[in-house]
Amino acid sequence: MGDSPNDVxxxPNDxxxxPNDVxxxxxDAAGTARVLMVRHGExxxxxxxxxxxxxxIALTEAGRQQARSAAAHLRAAAVPVNRVLASTxxxxxxxxxxIAEQLGLGVVMSDERLVETDVGPWEGLRxxxxxxxxxxxxxxxxxxxxxxxxDRVFARATxxxxxxxxxxxxxxxxxxxxxxxxxxRVMALHDRRLHNLExxxxxLDESGELRAHDFVALVANARDTTNDSV
Numbered sequence: 001m002g003d004s005p006n007d008v009x010x011x012p013n014d015x016x017x018x019p020n021d022v023x024x025x026x027x028d029a030a031g032t033a034r035v036l037m038v039r040h041g042e043x044x045x046x047x048x049x050x051x052x053x054x055x056x057i058a059l060t061e062a063g064r065q066q067a068r069s070a071a072a073h074l075r076a077a078a079v080p081v082n083r084v085l086a087s088t089x090x091x092x093x094x095x096x097x098x099i100a101e102q103l104g105l106g107v108v109m110s111d112e113r114l115v116e117t118d119v120g121p122w123e124g125l126r127x128x129x130x131x132x133x134x135x136x137x138x139x140x141x142x143x144x145x146x147x148x149x150x151d152r153v154f155a156r157a158t159x160x161x162x163x164x165x166x167x168x169x170x171x172x173x174x175x176x177x178x179x180x181x182x183x184x185r186v187m188a189l190h191d192r193r194l195h196n197l198e199x200x201x202x203x204l205d206e207s208g209e210l211r212a213h214d215f216v217a218l219v220a221n222a223r224d225t226t227n228d229s230v
């Protein structure tokens with residue numbers, strides 16, 4: 001889909017075109033484990049510019065290579081990861097499996113709370129097709145009937161993150177752009193387009209409140225990518 005009207009005004013990728021060092025971002029000042037949550041690798045519909053939502057779309061070979069590169073970056077940066085969780089959708093779960101295998105970790109755990117936002121009638125459409133049928137909806141960040149409400153996405157996904165943070169493990173979560181962006185938007189934090197294998201870290205503060213931290217990129221990105229978030 002590339003840049004859509006909802007991206008107008010967002011500032012560009014803070015990390016440029018290189019993976020950034022995340023080694024010192026996965027523990028807070030007290031040494032508490034943080035959760036690193038990233039978008040999956042490139043999928044077949046990313047290339048076609050289609051909104052995916054709950055459609056169970058496979059990775060491209062480039063997406064698989066992105067996952068291998070992400071694992072290499074995590075290993076080279078000595079990032080502490082000892083557990084990998086993933087959305088049940090193929091594009092996220094396969095990304096997680098490749099990373100876990102490359103890092104010598106165990107079986108990837110699936111969590112349905114991490115699946116992409118249900119985009120209702122927009123599933124499988126390109127931005128121009130959405131604009132034709134729902135004029136100015138993308139520009140105005142409006143959604144059609146059947147599009148999963150942001151508060152529902154936020155509630156299910158943040159509960160999964162809290163559970164991961166409370167486990168005490170250094171956890172990598174592979175999820176989706178729409179989920180990560182919705183969480184940040186509901187938390188009134190800066191939101192921008194995410195490339196594949198980009199995301200941010202989360203932790204719990206002393207009172208148990210969820211905190212979101214800096215954006216993180218695990219691979220260099222050479223291709224504009226689609227979003228499933230308005």
